[in-house]
Amino acid sequence: MALRLTLTDHFRESRLVNDRLIFAALFAVILFTIVMVRLVVLQVMEYEHFDSLSAKNRVDIEALPPQRGLIFDRNGVVLAENIPTFSLEMIPEQVTDIDSTLHNIAELLAITEEDMDDIKQHIKKQRRFNRVVIRQRLTEKEVAILSVNRHRFAGVDVVGRLIRYYPHGSLFSHAVGYVGRINERDQKKIDALNYKGTLQIGKTGVEKRYEDILHGTVGHQKVETNVQGRVVRELESVASQAGDDLFLHLDINLQRVAATALGDYNGAIVALDPRTGGLLAMVSKPDFDPNEFVTGISRKNYAVLRDSLERPLFDRALRGHYPPGSTLKPFVALAGLELGVVDEHSKTFDPGWYSLSGQDHRYRCWKKHGHGHVDLKTSIAQSCDVYFYDLAHALGIDRMHNFLDLFGFGQRTGIDLPSESKGLSPSRQWKRDNRNQAWYPGETLISGIGQGFNQTTPIQLAQATATLAMRGVNKPPQAVRARRHVGQDDMQLQSVLTADSLPMVDSKNWEIVIDSMIEVVHGQRGTARHIGKNLPFKVAGKTGTAQVFGIKQDEKYDADTLAKKLHDHALFIAFAPAEKPEFVVAIVVENGGSGSKTAAPIARKMIEQYFGIAADE
Amino acid sequence: MSSLLNERQQTHSFGLSGVLSRVHLDALLLLGLVVLLAVGLMVLYSAGGQDSGLIIRQLIRMGTAFVVLLLLAQIHPDRMRDGAYWLYGLGLILLVAVLVFGHEGKGAQRWLDLGFFRFQPSELMKLAVPLLVASFLAERPLPPTAWRLIIGLMIIVLPSLLIAKQPDLGTSLLIASSGLIVLFLSGIRWRIILGFITLCASALPVLWYVMHAYQRQRVLTFLNPESDPLGSGYHIIQSKIAIGSGGLFGRGWLEGTQSHLEFLPERSTDFIFAVLAEEFGLVGVGLLLFWYLLVAGRGLFIASQAQTSFARLLAGSISATFLVYVFVNVGMVTGLLPVVGVPLPLVSYGGTSMVTLLAGFGILMSIHTHRRMMSP
Known part of the structure; x- marks a missing residue:
């Protein structure tokens, strides 16, 4: 037994092991065949599936934001441009300690606690590899400081970006408006795809109204990204298409003159070209610097603007409600002529007051002892109130209201700017609906001189004046004159809308009213006669003084004793040349006192500027 | 000048394989290995993001590994048999040392820091286990008796458990299989083999209980990788x-997107096969797998030509284990097997496994080239 164990049969043993070796080899071939089958399944049968998965893995589409269209005035002066600026941006993913990094940056750039909270909020909402803007519009000094300290901030970079810039600051703050950060409300309205990569959107003015034209079309690049989503290389790209440039009717020189002439008063000025409806100037004061809004205004600065009693953010030209006062008289006069209530020669006696039969309330004329016997022309030139009390009484509120409707009172003008207000042209119906009260005859009287319930916006007043100037041809006001497609030289003019001419029985009536308005400026006793000298043409105008503060029956209005806020608003409407009008202006000077003293001289300066007439000293 | 030319001519007349066999190298096996290593460098260049530093480091390892191969090829198989117990004993001590003093890397304690270089004792065991089992079984006639079989199993199980405890399940299973292959080649009866397989299958629930949480997770995600696409299943997906x-x-060499864009994890090491498959397609991987079979086939042929049972068992085990490595890695990368962390032999980036593998081929070459001297 022991012998058998020690003896080794080499031949038998080697055959035994070799058999097993062959078996192992066969087994290996079987295993490798299984692997090959598996590979055939993956690489041939399921190739399409995995290939598409692989494409999804690596291809990302990046938006290329378009360049925003520029805005020019009628002379080609740029009002809104895009300037390259430096902004400080962070990629949170690459920052190890966001809090301490922000803290260190805040020390260098003086970022406030509140702004810091906003930035942190912003970081939380973003994907980790998306850029977050910490501070835009860095000054050269800040860029230098950051460059020196760059090594301290991994994942934080100074990046060049185009941002909106308004070179004329507050001059066009209401007309051109401004762009600002896209907020959640904007987010709902916009085509999210087209705004991928866009940081700002038009918030007010032309910027808002023409957002879709100015913005352009987003481009994209297909990029290969790695597992962190970082771009490795560009596969294909479709260039973005810049927004169209806009050319406005606005004239920067006229705008500047208007703004300067208004001085420190609050108020609004609207100038139109009555032939086209073009908006030549639009001033609303107080104003503000729109550049502050572009990169996100600080909470503090915004609070100052928002809470100011002067309401600088409020666009008075389109939204301010003012009683038209005597500027309504030419329109009421026209109503009287058209409806045959009065004619050119009809006269009324003005003893200084008017009262309705059976009532002892005295509706006073601004001239204490009255104008005596007055006809239509005199009563417009001298702004006699009693004549219009009588005329309004004869017309009645219904006819007066319907006629004023034709000139757009109480309706939006349809200007191509956002947020226009309707104003109010009172009627029996309106009072019943809104106040649930009957209309009193006395209310008709004060409506006839543009007081009472009447509320007009400056744009409305300008538009009505333009219709009057054009003898009934109504062109809705327009801010934008033309647009230019990027890369093209010719501009594409905006189509000018024309409403039907007003139906007038007798075209002579236009001339009667306009003549009386010429009398206002050029007549010996015209309320604006001081602005009518040394002009190569006639100007037609009408002053207005609207009460802010009710004066009791026997009280006298005394500017010296009244607080400035309670001073009357000064108004003036005018057009020139009176025979063939090219220029219309409506001016409201809040608490300006008197239309003839405060508002009319502004019109004179604007006319001088517009027609290139040397200043009359 | 002319004498130099003559000398060179002489060398040629001897034939390349003749020269190689004089330094105990097998020409065919060498060719097979060089081709695999060359392909490996090529794929690594692409997978590593065309980092020449990576290639240089890998070349240095290859050089080191070839020196080891060359040295081992000079040692007579009989001396290896003599040294088997010592080597195995040293390996066991080092494994225990690793568990006590070892350095942790990627959640596992596998490294022993010897100051000048770091060393994985489990790599030593990859050779020591089949060496000792072959040596032990060849002491007596084959097939082994039941007692010797049990002792053989003990030799296998002891280091496997120590390595599994590091924990390094992949290496543990590979070492166990290299020993088990020796047992299989030694001609144990089919009945015993089948019984063993049945036993293993019934031991699975016990294994499950012993496994670490991350190992269980690997098995679970292997069964359903989509269940955790960003976590454990990410690798496989x-x-x-x-x-x-x-x-x-x-897609062509250097054109693979998934690896270059870092979607593919461990692309230079365990998952390098996926890079190769993406860039060279089914044709490329088919050729590579076929080449692996040829190399291992040459090894099995050497085993069959060996003149002692010890050499036969050892050579057979080394060759077959080499194929197991390939199968486990490819099976893992293609989703056939769980992710156990086994590199693709001779292609994956990494030092120790390269040295161990070429050392194994050095043993094969020694077995083949020392034949004639044993039987003139």
Whole structure:
């Protein structure tokens, strides 16, 4: 037994092991065949599936934001441009300690606690590899400081970006408006795809109204990204298409003159070209610097603007409600002529007051002892109130209201700017609906001189004046004159809308009213006669003084004793040349006192500027 | 000048394989290995993001590994048999040392820091286990008796458990299989083999209980990788995408997107096969696998030509284990097997496994080239 164990049969043993070796080899071939089958399944049968998965893995589409269209005035002066600026941006993913990094940056750039909270909020909402803007519009000094300290901030970079810039600051703050950060409300309205990569959107003015034209079309690049989503290389790209440039009717020189002439008063000025409806100037004061809004205004600065009693953010030209006062008289006069209530020669006696039969309330004329016997022309030139009390009484509120409707009172003008207000042209119906009260005859009287319930916006007043100037041809006001497609030289003019001419029985009536308005400026006793000298043409105008503060029956209005806020608003409407009008202006000077003293001289300066007439000293 | 030319001519007349066999190298096996290593460098260059530093480091390892191969090839198989017990004993001591003093890397304690270099004792065991089992079984006639079989199993199980405890399940299973292959080659009866397999199958629930949480997770995600696409299943999903998108002919060398864009994890090491599959397609991986079979086939042929049972068992085990490595790695990367962390032999980036593998081939060459001297 022991012998058998020690003896080794080499031949038998080697055959035994070799058999097993062959078996192992066969087994290996079987295993490798299984692997090959598996590979055939993956690489041939399921190739399409995995290939598409692989494409999804690596291809990302990046938006290329378009360049925003520029805005020019009628002379080609740029009002809104895009300037390259430096902004400080962070990629949170690459920052190890966001809090301490922000803290260190805040020390260098003086970022406030509140702004810091906003930035942190912003970081939380973003994907980790998306850029977050910490501070835009860095000054050269800040860029230098950051460059020196760059090594301290991994994942934080100074990046060049185009941002909106308004070179004329507050001059066009209401007309051109401004762009600002896209907020959640904007987010709902916009085509999210087209705004991928866009940081700002038009918030007010032309910027808002023409957002879709100015913005352009987003481009994209297909990029290969790695597992962190970082771009490795560009596969294909479709260039973005810049927004169209806009050319406005606005004239920067006229705008500047208007703004300067208004001085420190609050108020609004609207100038139109009555032939086209073009908006030549639009001033609303107080104003503000729109550049502050572009990169996100600080909470503090915004609070100052928002809470100011002067309401600088409020666009008075389109939204301010003012009683038209005597500027309504030419329109009421026209109503009287058209409806045959009065004619050119009809006269009324003005003893200084008017009262309705059976009532002892005295509706006073601004001239204490009255104008005596007055006809239509005199009563417009001298702004006699009693004549219009009588005329309004004869017309009645219904006819007066319907006629004023034709000139757009109480309706939006349809200007191509956002947020226009309707104003109010009172009627029996309106009072019943809104106040649930009957209309009193006395209310008709004060409506006839543009007081009472009447509320007009400056744009409305300008538009009505333009219709009057054009003898009934109504062109809705327009801010934008033309647009230019990027890369093209010719501009594409905006189509000018024309409403039907007003139906007038007798075209002579236009001339009667306009003549009386010429009398206002050029007549010996015209309320604006001081602005009518040394002009190569006639100007037609009408002053207005609207009460802010009710004066009791026997009280006298005394500017010296009244607080400035309670001073009357000064108004003036005018057009020139009176025979063939090219220029219309409506001016409201809040608490300006008197239309003839405060508002009319502004019109004179604007006319001088517009027609290139040397200043009359 | 002319004498130099003469000398060179002489060398040629001897034939390249003649020269090689004089330094105990096998020409065919060497050719097979050089081709594999060359392919490996090529794929690594692409997978590593065309980092020449990586290639240089890998070349240095290859050089080191070839020196080891050359040295081992000079040692007579009989001396190896003599040294088997010592080597195995040293390996066991080092394994215990690793568990006590070892350095942790990637959640596992595998490294022993010897100051000048770091060393994985489990690599030593990859050779020591089949060496000792072959040596032990060949002491007596084959097939082994039941007692010797049990002792053989003990030799295998002891280091396997120590390595599994590091924990390094992949290496543990590979070492166990290298020993088990020796047992299989020694001619144990089929009945015992089948019984053993049945036993293993019934031991699975016990194994499950012993496993670490991360190992269980690996098995679970292997069964359903999509269940955790960003966590444990991520490796398999990304690897399948890379392989599948390679198609029949691949995207071309250096053109693979999944690896270059870092979607594929461990692309230079364990998952390098996916890079190869993406860039060279089914044709490329088919050729590579075929080449692996040829290399291992040459090894099995050497085993069959060996003149002692010890050499036969050892050579057979080394060759077959080499194929197991390939199968486990490819099976893992293609989603056939769980992710156990086994590199693709001679292609994956990494030092120790390269040295161990070429050392194994050195043993094969020694077995083959020392034949004639034993039987003139």
